[in-house]
Amino acid sequence: xxQTTAEKIFAAHLRDEPFPGTKVLDLDxxxxxxxxxxxxxxxxxxxxxxxxxxxxxxxAVIDHVTPSKDSKTALQAKTLRDWARRHDIKxxxxxxxxxxxxxxxxxxxxxxxxxTAIMGDSHTCTHGAFGAFAAGVGTTDxxxxxxxxxxxxxxxxxxxxxxxxxxxxxxxxxxxxxFVIGQLxxxxxxxxxxxxxxxxxxxxxxxARMTLCNMAIEAGGTCGICQxxxxxxxxxxxxxxxxxxxxxxxxxxxxxxxxxxxxxxxxVLDFNVTELVPHVTYGYKPDCVKPASExxxxxIDQVYIGTCTNGRIEDLRQAAEVLKGRKISxxxxxxxxxxxxxxxxxxxxxxxIQIFMDAGFCVTNPTCGACLxxxxxxxxxxxxxxxxxxxxxxGRMGKGGMVHxxxxxxxxxxxxxxxxxxxxxxx
Amino acid sequence: MKKAFGGPAILLDRSDxxxxxxxxxxxxxxxxxxxxxxxxLEDLKLEGFDPQGERLKNAKVVITRENFGCxxxxxxxxxxFEVNDVHTVIAESYARIFRxxxxxxxxxxxxxxxxxxxxxxxxxxxxxxxxxxxxNLPDQQVVACGNGREVSFSFDISRxxxxxxEAGGWVxxxxxxx
Numbered sequence: 001x002x003q004t005t006a007e008k009i010f011a012a013h014l015r016d017e018p019f020p021g022t023k024v025l026d027l028d029x030x031x032x033x034x035x036x037x038x039x040x041x042x043x044x045x046x047x048x049x050x051x052x053x054x055x056x057x058x059x060a061v062i063d064h065v066t067p068s069k070d071s072k073t074a075l076q077a078k079t080l081r082d083w084a085r086r087h088d089i090k091x092x093x094x095x096x097x098x099x100x101x102x103x104x105x106x107x108x109x110x111x112x113x114x115x116t117a118i119m120g121d122s123h124t125c126t127h128g129a130f131g132a133f134a135a136g137v138g139t140t141d142x143x144x145x146x147x148x149x150x151x152x153x154x155x156x157x158x159x160x161x162x163x164x165x166x167x168x169x170x171x172x173x174x175x176x177x178x179f180v181i182g183q184l185x186x187x188x189x190x191x192x193x194x195x196x197x198x199x200x201x202x203x204x205x206x207x208a209r210m211t212l213c214n215m216a217i218e219a220g221g222t223c224g225i226c227q228x229x230x231x232x233x234x235x236x237x238x239x240x241x242x243x244x245x246x247x248x249x250x251x252x253x254x255x256x257x258x259x260x261x262x263x264x265x266x267x268v269l270d271f272n273v274t275e276l277v278p279h280v281t282y283g284y285k286p287d288c289v290k291p292a293s294e295x296x297x298x299x300i301d302q303v304y305i306g307t308c309t310n311g312r313i314e315d316l317r318q319a320a321e322v323l324k325g326r327k328i329s330x331x332x333x334x335x336x337x338x339x340x341x342x343x344x345x346x347x348x349x350x351x352x353i354q355i356f357m358d359a360g361f362c363v364t365n366p367t368c369g370a371c372l373x374x375x376x377x378x379x380x381x382x383x384x385x386x387x388x389x390x391x392x393x394x395g396r397m398g399k400g401g402m403v404h405x406x407x408x409x410x411x412x413x414x415x416x417x418x419x420x421x422x423x424x425x426x427x
Numbered sequence: 428m429k430k431a432f433g434g435p436a437i438l439l440d441r442s443d444x445x446x447x448x449x450x451x452x453x454x455x456x457x458x459x460x461x462x463x464x465x466x467x468l469e470d471l472k473l474e475g476f477d478p479q480g481e482r483l484k485n486a487k488v489v490i491t492r493e494n495f496g497c498x499x500x501x502x503x504x505x506x507x508f509e510v511n512d513v514h515t516v517i518a519e520s521y522a523r524i525f526r527x528x529x530x531x532x533x534x535x536x537x538x539x540x541x542x543x544x545x546x547x548x549x550x551x552x553x554x555x556x557x558x559x560x561x562x563n564l565p566d567q568q569v570v571a572c573g574n575g576r577e578v579s580f581s582f583d584i585s586r587x588x589x590x591x592x593e594a595g596g597w598v599x600x601x602x603x604x605x
Contacts, residue, residue, distance in 0.1 A: 015605070016604070016605070018587060018604065019585065019587045019590070020586075021585065021587075022585065022586075024605070036455075036500070036501065036502070038458065039458070039459075039460070042458070042459075043598070049602070064455075070456070072456040072457065073456050076456060076458070120502075122498065122500040122524060137500060138501070138502035138505070138527065138528035139502040139528075140502060140528065140531035141527065141528075141531060144597055144602075147598075148605045154585075186497060187442075187443070187493060187497070190494065190520065190521075190523055191523050220494065220522060222523055285443060373451075373452055391498065391499075393447040394448065394472050395448075395470045396447055399451070
């Protein structure tokens with residue numbers, strides 16, 4: 001019997017099996033941000049164990065609230081900063097270099113096929129786009145990861161999702177994943193890995209694959225995984241060219257992490273997405289999805305483009321394509337947060353920032369920002385936001401606020417009209 | 428150190444209660460677990476539930492439905508229970524990270540089948556919400572009393588999860604072993 005990608009990674013990283021079914025894995029990456037790490041740092045200090053297992057495998061960033069908004073968030077940033085300095089964490093990204101963790105760390109080449117990674121952040125599943133096993137964990141798992149370089153998992157079963165057909169113009173990875181979550185339900189992949197296969201994934205860029213994997217957790221999934229291929233190699237090439245004689249050699253090496261043809265899956269789901277249209281959410285759960293056209297006319301107070309789901313350069317290009325030469329509705333405000341400084345600079349160089357600003361958007365620094373209502377862009381009671389983020393829980397972006405999740409393209413079209421709009425009507 | 432389990436329960440008869448409802452993100456800037464104490468379940472959307480009510484204040488056990496603790500990885504969700512002396516959650520199912528976080532803190536996330544939770548919810552209605560739970564971890568038994576009636580259920584727990592509870596959490600377990 002063959003193996004899934006997750007099974008191969010588990011086998012290659014198994015440190016211990018203290019009890020049948022409990023697998024303790026060696027970690028290639030322990031990723032940290034300023035919200036969930038400081039209490040782990042404080043606990044390690046309290047225990048007299050203020051150490052790190054390997055300062056080259058730990059990467060840290062201040063991203064959720066940056067620049068700090070008040071004394072409490074300043075203390076969180078300072079705690080992480082001081083700890084990173086104390087332990088000589090080389091890859092620590094502070095103001096000026098910082099950006100949304102799940103966009104920044106991949107962009108730096110930190111995630112490779114076959115890697116194991118944890119982070120105190122549920123959207124760590126994003127990094128599975130590289131053919132890695134990456135899982136969001138709580139602060140205690142993070143703390144043990146920082147100290148010992150291990151994490152325990154029940155070996156997850158895998159759901160294989162085959163995405164067949166091809167996407168129409170104006171339909172994106174975000175629409176695909178919203179549709180898939182709608183099919184699976186918010187509990188449909190709990191304790192499971194979602195492996196994405198098929199021609200639609202093969203044709204996707206790494207940016208799009210990260211969007212796909214980012215929302216695996218919204219179906220309860222531990223990780224979303226794509227198969228490493230030449231797209232993966234091309235993305236990583238600047239970081240790996242010293243390790244391989246050619247791109248073909250790199251691809252050959254990475255192929256070992258691809259699922260075997262006879263792998264055993266918990267479930268195999270086939271979706272032909274050729275007829276798929278742009279989707280948006282209604283209600284307070286990410287599996288409440290509908291075609292955008294069915295929500296057309298829903299009044300929106302704020303449009304938010306950015307986040308670890310859709311704040312990458314392709315996302316900004318897709319939004320700008322809709323916004324170019326247009327103004328956003330006076331009935332709402334638009335906010336865009338390029339996810340990293342590199343993405344911000346690319347957007348500047350390509351004229352995208354100009355398009356956003358001409359249209360009437362506020363452009364913020366790279367940060368998680370409005371997505372979780374703890375820094376800027378908070379909604380007032382009764383307001384609705386069209387957002388390219390990943391969670392529409394009640395009050396997520398501010399108490400009493402409503403969030404409609406959608407692609408950057410749909411969000412841009414909605415910004416122009418002031419109501420939820422299928423962008424294909426405007427292009 | 429091993430924690431104490433059981434006590435007066437609060438019944439939250441809804442599925443998919445997420446971590447934003449258990450502890451909203453705006454409180455994630457607190458530097459200590461204790462500071463979270465007043466905000467337990469502050470944003471929970473559930474008819475008849477009062478986050479400031481006596482029932483929650485006295486509770487040491489939460490009884491609820493499917494997919495409890497879905498959403499964010501924030502361990503602040505188990506912590507806000509921990510600092511309010513709620514060390515036991517009984518549900519039909521959990522989100523993976525929340526469940527792991529509970530055991531990592533040496534707390535109990537007990538899973539019971541829907542029929543058993545139905546029985547507990549019915550008992551809660553009958554007893555006007557006054558249900559008291561005893562947990563017998565060695566025998567893997569839950570006994571709930573309300574309105575002079577007693578119901579009991581056995582539950583499964585993996586050897587690893589039991590070891591975490593006995594050790595007082597994952598840091599203690601891992602530190603002794605790795």
